[in-house]
Amino acid sequence: MEIERNANADHSASFCPIPRSRLPKGSTVEAMSLFGNVPAQTLVDAVEKHVAKMDEAKLALLVQDGVGTMPLAALRALVASIFDAFRERGESSDDVAEGSHAQLERIEDGDRESIRALVAYASENTALLKEALIVFAQEHGPHVAELPKALTDAISERLQVT
Numbered sequence: 001m002e003i004e005r006n007a008n009a010d011h012s013a014s015f016c017p018i019p020r021s022r023l024p025k026g027s028t029v030e031a032m033s034l035f036g037n038v039p040a041q042t043l044v045d046a047v048e049k050h051v052a053k054m055d056e057a058k059l060a061l062l063v064q065d066g067v068g069t070m071p072l073a074a075l076r077a078l079v080a081s082i083f084d085a086f087r088e089r090g091e092s093s094d095d096v097a098e099g100s101h102a103q104l105e106r107i108e109d110g111d112r113e114s115i116r117a118l119v120a121y122a123s124e125n126t127a128l129l130k131e132a133l134i135v136f137a138q139e140h141g142p143h144v145a146e147l148p149k150a151l152t153d154a155i156s157e158r159l160q161v162t
Contacts, residue, residue, distance in 0.1 A: 038159055040141050046158040047137035047144060050151070051130045059130065060123030064116050066148030072110045074147075077140035078132075079107055079115060082122050084139075085132035089125070096121065 038046075051059060067075065086096045097104035100121035102114035122129045137144050145152060 042159065043141055043144060043155075044134065044137045046155050048134050050154050050158050051133050054130070056123060056127070056129065059133075060119060062148045062150050063129065063133075064119045066151070067112050067115050067119065069148075070146050074140075074143040075110050075112070075115055076108075077143045078136055079110075079118065081136035081139065082118055082129070082132040084135050085122070085128050086125075088131070089128070 063078075067078075070078070083093050083096060086093075091099075093104055096118070097107055100107075100114075100117045102111075102117040106114040107118055119129065122132060133147075136147075144155065147155075
């Protein structure tokens with residue numbers, strides 16, 4: 001089936017490997033959280049701009065430290081985002097779990113030590129953790145407020161500047 005010329009296809013969504021946003025064009029969905037009522041795309045842009053400028057090792061440490069305090073739903077969203085970023089690079093969840101020396105079941109169950117190992121493995125792959133956090137903001141916007149405080153403070157500050 002040819003999607004580009006199909007009248008029933010939704011042409012507003014982007015399907016490039018790591019799109020700037022997975023939100024439909026003109027989306028008015030808002031992220032209501034500690035960031036206030038900001039459009040979801042504005043939040044995604046703020047996360048993207050902030051993590052793009054961060055040192056990857058520092059970002060990894062912040063996220064690893066945050067794993068201990070993030071609610072389980074946010075952790076599962078983070079795990080899904082990391083796996084999504086790896087899949088964009090052609091790696092399966094099983095391969096990623098093996099590479100992080102953790103059992104896939106334990107990662108999926110929210111075992112914090114296994115998730116820390118996953119974050120460490122992600123940080124060994126250039127820009128992958130940054131890509132994962134952008135996916136996290138795109139697909140799990142309400143959970144952005146549950147990231148480590150140093151990240152949420154910087155994102156909040158960036159939102160006030162724009």
